[in-house]
Amino acid sequence: MSAHPPASVPQRRTVLKAGLGGAAVAAGLTVAAAGPAAARPGGGADAAAVPAHGPGASHGAPSWQSYVRGPSGRTVRPVRVQHSSGDVTRADALLKPGGRTTVLRRPQPVAPPRWPDGTTAAASSSHAPNNGNDGRPRTYDASNAVDGDTDTFWNDDTIAAYPDVLTITTPAPLTLPGITLLSNPDGFPTDFTVETWDGSAWTTAATVAGNTRVRRAVPFAAPVSTTQVRITVTADQDTSKGDFTRVNEVYPDVLADDDVPRVVVDFGKVVVGYPHITFASASAGSPGIRLAFSETLQFLTDRSDFTRSDQSGVPAQGTDQIAVPAGGLKWTDTRGYQTGGNGGNKVYADGLHGFRYLQISLDALPADAPAALPYGEVAIDSVWLDFTGYVGTPGTYRGWFLSSDDDLNRYWYGAAYTNELVTDTFRPEDIDPRGADSPSLDGKLVLHDGAKRDRDPYVGDLAVSARTLYLTHDDAAAAARNVLADLADHQRADGWIPPASINGYTLPLFDYPLWWVTCSWDYVLYTGDRGYAARYYPQLTKVLDTWYPSVTDADGLLSKGLNGTGGYGDYAFLGRTGRVTYYNVLYVQALDDAAALAGWLGHADDAARWSGRARQVAAAVNEHLWDDAAGAYLDSATGEVRHAQDGNAIAVVAGVADAARAASALAHLDATTVRPYGNAFMDNDTIFGGASQRVYAFTSYPELLARFRTGRADSALDQIRRMYGWMDRNDPGTTHWEGIGPDGSLYEGAYTSMAHGWSTGVLPALTNELLGVLPTAPGFATWSVRPTPGSVAWARGQVPTPHGPLTADWQHPAAGVFTLEVRAPRGTRGTVAVPTDGRGVDVALDGRRVWTRGRAAAGGVTAADGRITLAGLGAGAHTVTVRPAGR
Numbered sequence: 001m002s003a004h005p006p007a008s009v010p011q012r013r014t015v016l017k018a019g020l021g022g023a024a025v026a027a028g029l030t031v032a033a034a035g036p037a038a039a040r041p042g043g044g045a046d047a048a049a050v051p052a053h054g055p056g057a058s059h060g061a062p063s064w065q066s067y068v069r070g071p072s073g074r075t076v077r078p079v080r081v082q083h084s085s086g087d088v089t090r091a092d093a094l095l096k097p098g099g100r101t102t103v104l105r106r107p108q109p110v111a112p113p114r115w116p117d118g119t120t121a122a123a124s125s126s127h128a129p130n131n132g133n134d135g136r137p138r139t140y141d142a143s144n145a146v147d148g149d150t151d152t153f154w155n156d157d158t159i160a161a162y163p164d165v166l167t168i169t170t171p172a173p174l175t176l177p178g179i180t181l182l183s184n185p186d187g188f189p190t191d192f193t194v195e196t197w198d199g200s201a202w203t204t205a206a207t208v209a210g211n212t213r214v215r216r217a218v219p220f221a222a223p224v225s226t227t228q229v230r231i232t233v234t235a236d237q238d239t240s241k242g243d244f245t246r247v248n249e250v251y252p253d254v255l256a257d258d259d260v261p262r263v264v265v266d267f268g269k270v271v272v273g274y275p276h277i278t279f280a281s282a283s284a285g286s287p288g289i290r291l292a293f294s295e296t297l298q299f300l301t302d303r304s305d306f307t308r309s310d311q312s313g314v315p316a317q318g319t320d321q322i323a324v325p326a327g328g329l330k331w332t333d334t335r336g337y338q339t340g341g342n343g344g345n346k347v348y349a350d351g352l353h354g355f356r357y358l359q360i361s362l363d364a365l366p367a368d369a370p371a372a373l374p375y376g377e378v379a380i381d382s383v384w385l386d387f388t389g390y391v392g393t394p395g396t397y398r399g400w401f402l403s404s405d406d407d408l409n410r411y412w413y414g415a416a417y418t419n420e421l422v423t424d425t426f427r428p429e430d431i432d433p434r435g436a437d438s439p440s441l442d443g444k445l446v447l448h449d450g451a452k453r454d455r456d457p458y459v460g461d462l463a464v465s466a467r468t469l470y471l472t473h474d475d476a477a478a479a480a481r482n483v484l485a486d487l488a489d490h491q492r493a494d495g496w497i498p499p500a501s502i503n504g505y506t507l508p509l510f511d512y513p514l515w516w517v518t519c520s521w522d523y524v525l526y527t528g529d530r531g532y533a534a535r536y537y538p539q540l541t542k543v544l545d546t547w548y549p550s551v552t553d554a555d556g557l558l559s560k561g562l563n564g565t566g567g568y569g570d571y572a573f574l575g576r577t578g579r580v581t582y583y584n585v586l587y588v589q590a591l592d593d594a595a596a597l598a599g600w601l602g603h604a605d606d607a608a609r610w611s612g613r614a615r616q617v618a619a620a621v622n623e624h625l626w627d628d629a630a631g632a633y634l635d636s637a638t639g640e641v642r643h644a645q646d647g648n649a650i651a652v653v654a655g656v657a658d659a660a661r662a663a664s665a666l667a668h669l670d671a672t673t674v675r676p677y678g679n680a681f682m683d684n685d686t687i688f689g690g691a692s693q694r695v696y697a698f699t700s701y702p703e704l705l706a707r708f709r710t711g712r713a714d715s716a717l718d719q720i721r722r723m724y725g726w727m728d729r730n731d732p733g734t735t736h737w738e739g740i741g742p743d744g745s746l747y748e749g750a751y752t753s754m755a756h757g758w759s760t761g762v763l764p765a766l767t768n769e770l771l772g773v774l775p776t777a778p779g780f781a782t783w784s785v786r787p788t789p790g791s792v793a794w795a796r797g798q799v800p801t802p803h804g805p806l807t808a809d810w811q812h813p814a815a816g817v818f819t820l821e822v823r824a825p826r827g828t829r830g831t832v833a834v835p836t837d838g839r840g841v842d843v844a845l846d847g848r849r850v851w852t853r854g855r856a857a858a859g860g861v862t863a864a865d866g867r868i869t870l871a872g873l874g875a876g877a878h879t880v881t882v883r884p885a886g887r
């Protein structure tokens with residue numbers, strides 16, 4: 001990996017001229033809505049209203065529509081052939097259906113050599129027998145590596161601990177030019193040495209590093225006569241099956257390179273849905289096709305980076321299988337077996353996938369014989385995907401954003417597309433197989449957490465992904481409501497609310513019931529859905545007044561461990577116990593959000609009680625969890641000292657930290673967590689190794705809010721450019737990762753989701769904070785526009801509301817006149833707060849001076865915190881100008 005750039009220097013930054021671009025805009029036209037959305041998510045033609053003018057609207061900048069990343073429809077085809085190997089003819093024909101075909105050929109393999117009778121094998125350890133993934137009794141002894149049966153294998157018994165040693169002993173000396181190692185797609189050795197016994201000592205015959213092949217030929221420098229071969233493994237492929245050494249066969253010769261024909265196609269970015277392949281023809285005997293999917297090239301091997309069969313125990317070895325009949329086949333990836341009967345179920349496919357790269361191989365699993373053969377000839381006409389996410393086109397965006405910074409624009413639309421991938425229908429056949437299916441969700445639109453995994457809607461993720469949804473495609477807001485309502489309907493008798501449907505709604509998380517409260521308020525704030533608020537108010541009351549008091553200590557702080565919660569997890573399943581700042585400041589936020597909802601519904605006593613409790617918890621946090629020595633909030637009052645991003649950031653956003661503590665806490669994060677690829681979520685490694693190198697966009701989102709809201713716009717922008725720039729520049733590009741590990745790696749290897757809704761916080765941060773548009777009462781009955789420009793020269797955008805679009809358009813030249821235009825829909829009123837940039841200013845509203853000579857010249861105008869605030873603006877267009885005083 002190349003050296004990282006200095007953290008403060010963005011890798012690529014293009015500044016755009018002000019202006020929307022495009023013929024419609026240049027002509028002063030507005031694109032009108034074309035009708036209601038279709039039943040499938042994102043299928044409609046509801047067009048976003050495009051304001052055609054604005055302050056300083058010079059042209060030449062790309063239109064916001066040019067940044068939209070989603071497909072134009074549900075049929076998505078690969079954009080290029082990444083590479084091919086083996087006997088493949090016309091690989092590029094896969095990109096052009098209806099013409100010539102791509103042909104894969106493989107001769108019937110020659111039987112490999114066998115060890116002499118009487119050969120034995122011993123290992124440093126062997127896994128205990130079990131029923132295997134397929135329910136058949138299996139052993140994992142070393143002898144499996146020399147038995148000539150490729151369906152058996154040696155599996156060591158020391159997960160992620162090395163070395164693992166396999167020793168093969170022959171009854172008489174054998175001359176070897178080398179060996180060939182056949183491993184397992186569920187985990188092959190990546191680093192190993194091969195030694196031979198010369199009668200008195202071991203001699204190194206070969207060393208292999210960075211292996212990526214399931215079958216690896218290992219030639220020796222010269223033939224060796226020996227009675228023993230020792231293979232010492234020091235690293236294995238990282239898979240969801242665990243870092244074990246698995247060796248199916250060791251052959252006593254150097255076999256030709258694996259002749260499996262393969263084609264890898266690239267869909268250009270992560271996509272989600274059901275793959276389709278049209279096979280024109282095949283040779284007799286049903287040649288097999290194996291499909292491997294991956295979001296990144298790094299983890300594209302002869303197995304997918306992830307399959308649900310890995311979690312459900314199906315022995316598919318990480319691929320989807322197809323048996324192609326001679327007459328051809330129009331194949332749709334559908335979960336289940338292609339054949340069954342007396343020979344047993346064979347040829348399994350996983351169904352839906354989230355991926356960028358698809359590898360097509362002419363091969364078959366040994367267990368699928370004779371239904372599928374690992375040789376023959378197959379002709380393929382076309383490959384495509386039935387896209388199942390929200391189809392986000394320029395015509396379906398109801399909210400949009402554009403600024404002078406090309407990078408920020410790309411990150412905003414990358415977030416929108418990431419969220420479109422996870423806005424999908426809950427279907428039993430493609431959700432998380434670990435007990436997540438629920439009749440109360442089946443067939444409903446939801447917000448999953450990831451495109452490839454885990455396909456189950458978690459309420460904590462909605463704290464970010466739902467805001468992204470409301471600001472882009474509010475016509476799909478039901479995706480959030482369906483999740484929130486379903487979890488409330490499964491509230492436990494003691495008031496606890498489950499985080500998701502996984503494990504039959506029983507996964508014990510300590511923090512997610514609080515996210516349910518805040519997400520419920522968010523939903524009401526953006527949609528004005530009084531019916532939801534009234535229907536689930538009893539559940540909100542019960543979780544706050546019954547369950548959380550049961551885990552509150554004598555000082556009024558939540559303490560994990562009380563009431564049997566010692567084994568509860570949180571968003572990252574961290575081993576935090578006792579008084580944790582994150583839980584308590586999130587509690588403050590939830591109490592304040594609940595108080596606002598209660599006040600709106602007319603429950604004044606509840607509102608006062610929850611607001612009062614929030615102030616008491618905040619005071620206790622400041623008394624017991626502030627670390628004077630570090631100038632930041634402790635992660636936990638229990639255990640080793642550390643300071644976490646989540647607790648410190650939310651303390652600022654929730655108003656627990658006063659201005660001095662906020663400044664100190666953010667300075668501590670600056671000093672201890674800044675990385676080239678974002679800000680780490682811990683300031684040291686005391687909770688686990690590498691914690692201070694791990695970046696979560698999920699917990700970075702409240703830090704971005706904290707920086708914007710405390711007047712640190714440029715530090716927020718720097719953090720955005722490092723974190724989202726890293727994800728944008730690195731494979732798979734465009735979409736936003738679940739987590740980033742040391743040196744910018746995928747934090748959980750192949751298992752990492754590279755398109756995760758909880759990582760899209762850049763979108764609401766830029767719309768709500770930089771552009772400055774926020775609802776201040778349910779359904780945008782009242783709103784605020786409070787730009788925080790930092791170094792950005794101009795920005796404009798549209799936010800959908802139940803009353804119609806609300807648009808803001810501002811210019812912030814380095815010196816001179818700040819100009820803001822707001823267009824508000826009927827039935828709403830709002831407040832505008834414009835920055836003074838620390839100078840004396842004159843402010844005009846719609847051409848009338850309202851602030852001059854340091855005082856108000858009209859009612860409803862005030863000054864505080866470096867801003868002039870204008871209250872009581874009604875519907876229609878308003879222009880605010882801010883000039884240096886006296887100009």
